[in-house]
Amino acid sequence: MYLDNAATTPVRREALEAMWPFLTGEFGNPSSHHEVGERAAAALAAARAQIARVVGMRASDVVFTSGGTEADNLAIKGIAIAAVLQHGKRHLITTPIEHEAVLESAAYLTRVHGFEVTLLPVDGFGLVDIDAAAAALRDDTALVSVGYANNEIGTVQDIAALAALARARGIPFHTDAVQAAGWLPISAAELGVDALSIAGHKFGAPKGTGVLAVRGRVPVEPLLHGGGQERDRRSGTENVAGAVALATALTLAEAERPEAAVRVAALRDRFIESVLQKVPSSVLTGHPTHRLPATASFTFAGTSGEAVLLELERRGIVSSSGSACAAGSDEASHVLLAIGVPTEVAQTSVRFTLPHDLDAPLDDVAEAVAASVAALTR
Numbered sequence: 259m260y261l262d263n264a265a266t267t268p269v270r271r272e273a274l275e276a277m278w279p280f281l282t283g284e285f286g287n288p289s290s291h292h293e294v295g296e297r298a299a300a301a302l303a304a305a306r307a308q309i310a311r312v313v314g315m316r317a318s319d320v321v322f323t324s325g326g327t328e329a330d331n332l333a334i335k336g337i338a339i340a341a342v343l344q345h346g347k348r349h350l351i352t353t354p355i356e357h358e359a360v361l362e363s364a365a366y367l368t369r370v371h372g373f374e375v376t377l378l379p380v381d382g383f384g385l386v387d388i389d390a391a392a393a394a395l396r397d398d399t400a401l402v403s404v405g406y407a408n409n410e411i412g413t414v415q416d417i418a419a420l421a422a423l424a425r426a427r428g429i430p431f432h433t434d435a436v437q438a439a440g441w442l443p444i445s446a447a448e449l450g451v452d453a454l455s456i457a458g459h460k461f462g463a464p465k466g467t468g469v470l471a472v473r474g475r476v477p478v479e480p481l482l483h484g485g486g487q488e489r490d491r492r493s494g495t496e497n498v499a500g501a502v503a504l505a506t507a508l509t510l511a512e513a514e515r516p517e518a519a520v521r522v523a524a525l526r527d528r529f530i531e532s533v534l535q536k537v538p539s540s541v542l543t544g545h546p547t548h549r550l551p552a553t554a555s556f557t558f559a560g561t562s563g564e565a566v567l568l569e570l571e572r573r574g575i576v577s578s579s580g581s582a583c584a585a586g587s588d589e590a591s592h593v594l595l596a597i598g599v600p601t602e603v604a605q606t607s608v609r610f611t612l613p614h615d616l617d618a619p620l621d622d623v624a625e626a627v628a629a630s631v632a633a634l635t636r
Contacts (some may be wrong), residue, residue: 259623262578263460264409264437264554264611267391270462275505277464280499288496289485291428291530298498305498312512313454314445321470321488322501324459329470330359330491333432333453334403338367340477341400341430351376351394351402354596356386357409357434357482360597361592364403378404383535383545384413392423399424402431403457406438408594410546410609412553414442421450430476434458440511440614441519441551452476458504461511467500510573511614518614521553525616530554532624537631543594543607552612557599561634563606569630570608575623579612 280301286294288302291394303317306365310317323329334350341347350364354377367373378386380552395402402424404616405505406543407414432453435444440461443519458467471476472491484493533540533556536551543555558566570577580589599607610623 259574259611260576261577261612261623263613264323264609265578265612266459266465267462269459269464269503270507270510271462273507279502280502283497284398286498288518289487300523302496302498302501303602305351305501306416308505308509309469309471310541312444312449312508313452313456314449315471315473315573318489319473321472322496323468323492324466324497325459325468326357326434326455327359327468328616329436329455329457329468330403330434330611331363332470332478333455333472334360334363334401335367335476335481336491337430337432337472337476338373338400339371339455339479342371343479344477345400347398347400349376349396349399350375351373351378351391351399353378353380353386353404355380355408355411355413355593356403358403360403360405360434370436372544373400378597382598383548384408384411384593385545386420387414388416388419388423389418390423392420395423395427396427396447399427399429402429403434404431405434407435407442407553408593409437410554410591410607411597412543412550414539414548414550417449417451421452425450432472437550437553439508440515442515444512446471446473447537456508458500458507461507463504463507464500467497468614469504469505497552501540514614519551522612522614522616526551526554526612529612529620529624532621533627536624536628539631539635540601540627543597543599550611552614553609554612555607555609557603558606558608558631559603561606561631563608566606566608566627566630566636569633570626573626573630575626577608579609 274420286298288299307317358610364375421431430452436457439456453472459465590601
């Protein structure tokens with residue numbers, strides 16, 4: 259059973275069917291000024307409009323990217339460097355539990371552009387302190403970037419409250435909504451954010467598709483230079499088929515979200531309760547209630563997370579020890595360390611992320627977890 263949906267999801271059939279014509283007969287370059295190119299451009303525009311409706315922005319605010327990592331890089335580097343060029347601002351605010359795409363972009367800004375980065379404190383559940391966020395804002399703050407929902411522990415931030423603080427000071431606010439899309443409302447109008455990143459493969463579109471939705475009034479320095487596509491914010495021939503697939507999958511995920519989130523959250527809670535009862539060493543990580551509907555993450559002190567994963571896979575259960583995006587890393591999770599989990603315990607973490615269509619209890623999985631941990635602690 260595949261329970262690593264935070265890493266990636268299967269492509270929806272509807273997305274495949276929607277994109278297929280643009281891989282075959284309708285293969286035009288949307289920048290070409292002839293009939294074939296114009297049909298591709300029309301499909302791209304329609305996909306952009308579909309996505310804009312879900313994210314609560316104008317179609318012209320939607321920038322297609324190669325995924326969530328590029329979208330985060332474009333938001334953080336692009337907005338921050340523009341703020342340096344226009345206003346001399348060199349201060350960035352984020353948190354220590356962000357995805358590596360955010361943290362490494364912040365490190366780049368420090369290393370190459372002389373930025374000062376403030377990492378907001380988080381509590382033992384991974385929640386940002388609102389008062390600390392307010393106190394961190396400065397006249398030279400170029401950008402605030404806080405992830406909507408954590409990819410490892412599932413904690414959901416009060417993005418509307420945090421964005422309101424930045425907006426009152428005239429500071430752009432970005433949120434990485436890669437894990438939130440399909441599970442939480444991602445309307446920028448409701449959240450009050452200026453920029454929002456999503457990745458198609460988290461909700462049933464192919465890998466290599468993503469979006470940065472960024473308000474037109476926010477200056478963005480492009481990272482890719484060339485033909486000036488995407489309103490000069492991201493040059494390169496657009497992936498029309500991928501954009502169509504992403505728009506299709508996002509529209510479906512958003513339509514299903516209200517029912518799916520409630521249904522899956524109830525099954526998640528039953529699974530969490532069962533694991534905590536069956537495995538004495540288990541500890542839930544992340545906030546017990548302010549968490550993604552499909553995320554259940556634990557530590558199992560006295561084991562190794564990788565060993566638990568191997569035992570689970572022997573029993574037909576596929577899960578993960580945290581982020582799939584830190585290639586080849588066996589270090590303790592920076593997220594767990596930031597919320598105060600000791601290194602030796604952080605290395606025992608296991609994350610289960612459930613599919614949108616889950617409709618049956620995971621009692622057998624909980625039994626498999628108990629058996630896997632028991633096999634390692636005899």
